[in-house]
Amino acid sequence: MSSEVIYRKYRPQTFKDVVGQRPINITLQNEIISGQLVHAYLFVGPRGTGKTTLARLFTRSLNCLARQKNQAEPCNQCQTCLAILENRSTDVIEIDAASNTGVDNVRENIISNAQIYPFNRDGYKVFIIDEVHMLSKSAFNALLKTLEEPPQKVIFILATTEIHKVPETIISRCQRFDFKKIPQKEIIKKLTEIIEWENIKVPDSILAEIARKADGSLRDAESLLGQIISLGSDKIDEDLASLVLSRSHWHEIDNLIEALRLGNLGAALNQINQLVGEGLDVTTFILDLVEYLRQIMLYQIIGPGFTLDFADDLVAAIKKHAEDFPLADLSALIAIILDKNNIKDSLIDQLPLELACVDYLLAKQKNESTVYENLSSPAKNATQSEIKKNRVIPGDCYQTLKSSWPALIEKTKVLNHSIAIVLKSSHPLSVVDGVLSIGLEFDFYLQQLNKPEVKNHLVALIEELLGEKYKISFIIDENFAANHKSFKGHGEKEVDAVLDTFGGDVL
Numbered sequence: 001m002s003s004e005v006i007y008r009k010y011r012p013q014t015f016k017d018v019v020g021q022r023p024i025n026i027t028l029q030n031e032i033i034s035g036q037l038v039h040a041y042l043f044v045g046p047r048g049t050g051k052t053t054l055a056r057l058f059t060r061s062l063n064c065l066a067r068q069k070n071q072a073e074p075c076n077q078c079q080t081c082l083a084i085l086e087n088r089s090t091d092v093i094e095i096d097a098a099s100n101t102g103v104d105n106v107r108e109n110i111i112s113n114a115q116i117y118p119f120n121r122d123g124y125k126v127f128i129i130d131e132v133h134m135l136s137k138s139a140f141n142a143l144l145k146t147l148e149e150p151p152q153k154v155i156f157i158l159a160t161t162e163i164h165k166v167p168e169t170i171i172s173r174c175q176r177f178d179f180k181k182i183p184q185k186e187i188i189k190k191l192t193e194i195i196e197w198e199n200i201k202v203p204d205s206i207l208a209e210i211a212r213k214a215d216g217s218l219r220d221a222e223s224l225l226g227q228i229i230s231l232g233s234d235k236i237d238e239d240l241a242s243l244v245l246s247r248s249h250w251h252e253i254d255n256l257i258e259a260l261r262l263g264n265l266g267a268a269l270n271q272i273n274q275l276v277g278e279g280l281d282v283t284t285f286i287l288d289l290v291e292y293l294r295q296i297m298l299y300q301i302i303g304p305g306f307t308l309d310f311a312d313d314l315v316a317a318i319k320k321h322a323e324d325f326p327l328a329d330l331s332a333l334i335a336i337i338l339d340k341n342n343i344k345d346s347l348i349d350q351l352p353l354e355l356a357c358v359d360y361l362l363a364k365q366k367n368e369s370t371v372y373e374n375l376s377s378p379a380k381n382a383t384q385s386e387i388k389k390n391r392v393i394p395g396d397c398y399q400t401l402k403s404s405w406p407a408l409i410e411k412t413k414v415l416n417h418s419i420a421i422v423l424k425s426s427h428p429l430s431v432v433d434g435v436l437s438i439g440l441e442f443d444f445y446l447q448q449l450n451k452p453e454v455k456n457h458l459v460a461l462i463e464e465l466l467g468e469k470y471k472i473s474f475i476i477d478e479n480f481a482a483n484h485k486s487f488k489g490h491g492e493k494e495v496d497a498v499l500d501t502f503g504g505d506v507l
């Protein structure tokens with residue numbers, strides 16, 4: 001079955017079956033029941049949100065020969081209902097303004113036709129003009145004249161996705177209804193009904209994925225589902241659905257976010273480049289990444305009342321992130337990704353995303369290193385619990401490193417005296433995911449310490465000291481002076497005073 005068929009087959013035939021747009025639905029029904037109609041309606045809103053569906057329903061209801069008193073539902077069985085449903089009623093004229101933009105078309109199709117009384121004497125002649133904003137200026141002027149002096153028994157329903165292109169003179173002549181994007185929950189409900197009717201098994205996670213991709217357009221959602229159904233299997237799985245939906249990378253996105261949360265830049269960049277090597281569509285990936293972060297943020301703020309439409313393992317992952325990821329970091333990360341994504345004409349597709357990861361972690365390190373200053377003087381602004389929460393090196397580990405750093409440096413002299421001198425201008429920055437980051441001031445130092453024999457020796461010394469093996473990562477600390485001072489014993493006023501006097505530093 002083609003997607004177009006699904007869309008037509010399940011187009012609502014009654015007001016009660018319409019998905020979403022409840023206030024508009026009820027208002028239109030009330031107008032029909034009370035007979036308080038206007039000559040022109042304006043339906044405004046995104047594509048696929050039910051504008052044409054409600055226009056047609058409204059039209060049938062107005063013309064139905066068997067509609068019950070005090071009810072708006074059309075019977076869908078009488079002569080006129082059938083004629084309208086089968087597109088052969090002369091009283092309902094649907095015009096796509098996109099392909100009939102000129103004034104001649106408007107004169108011919110609308111103005112002269114409107115003078116002819118409806119075939120159904122008790123009913124109305126209804127003009128549904130879709131994408132009305134596409135009309136030319138002169139066409140709008142011609143239409144305006146008709147709207148100003150509308151013939152008897154004629155109703156116009158103008159629909160548009162771009163209201164800003166419709167002249168104010170037209171808008172002011174109409175009763176305006178603003179259609180909203182249809183919530184994912186309602187789209188999923190409708191898709192579930194369709195697969196039950198079609199007797200096809202589709203996992204909830206795939207329905208949720210369709211709803212997400214449809215972005216509030218039921219027509220797009222039905223079209224995507226139709227394409228999946230037309231693959232011809234009565235049991236749809238992720239692999240099959242990926243032929244239509246283009247594979248989402250939620251698990252890889254989850255890994256990336258975890259790496260960023262843990263400050264593991266290498267893992268983050270590696271993940272991105274691995275996917276790019278596999279032919280990743282970077283634009284879609286970034287959209288999904290931002291959406292995933294948004295879900296974490298909303299869940300963190302709103303709590304269990306916020307529904308997460310993902311597969312179970314991802315729901316668990318999102319909840320975990322919501323617990324672990326500080327809100328400020330989350331919002332900063334989203335902002336940085338959006339900001340970098342504005343870079344026009346990036347030579348390398350993934351570069352803006354890579355820069356976003358780097359900038360985010362640099363900003364985070366900067367924030368964290370200012371915490372060091374508070375560590376040795378907790379009486380400053382931060383409370384004890386805040387310090388504990390923000391400390392990037394676990395307390396015991398930090399103290400051990402701090403007290404043993406000079407001895408540890410001594411032990412590197414067996415390798416090379418200059419290494420010991422370089423290390424005196426270093427300090428541990430963080431322990432994250434089994435990696436001890438050590439901050440340095442100069443790039444030149446970094447090159448010396450990154451030699452394998454030096455690194456291996458240090459790994460062994462740290463293991464001896466802490467009783468656990470850590471990888472070591474040397475980084476240039478942007479906030480070197482302040483961090484180094486606090487690691488060496490900032491807050492010990494006497495020492496500072498002496499040092500200031502002699503213009504020296506603690507080594």
Ligand SMILES: [Zn+2]
Nearest residue numbers: 064075078081
């Ligand atoms: Zn009828």
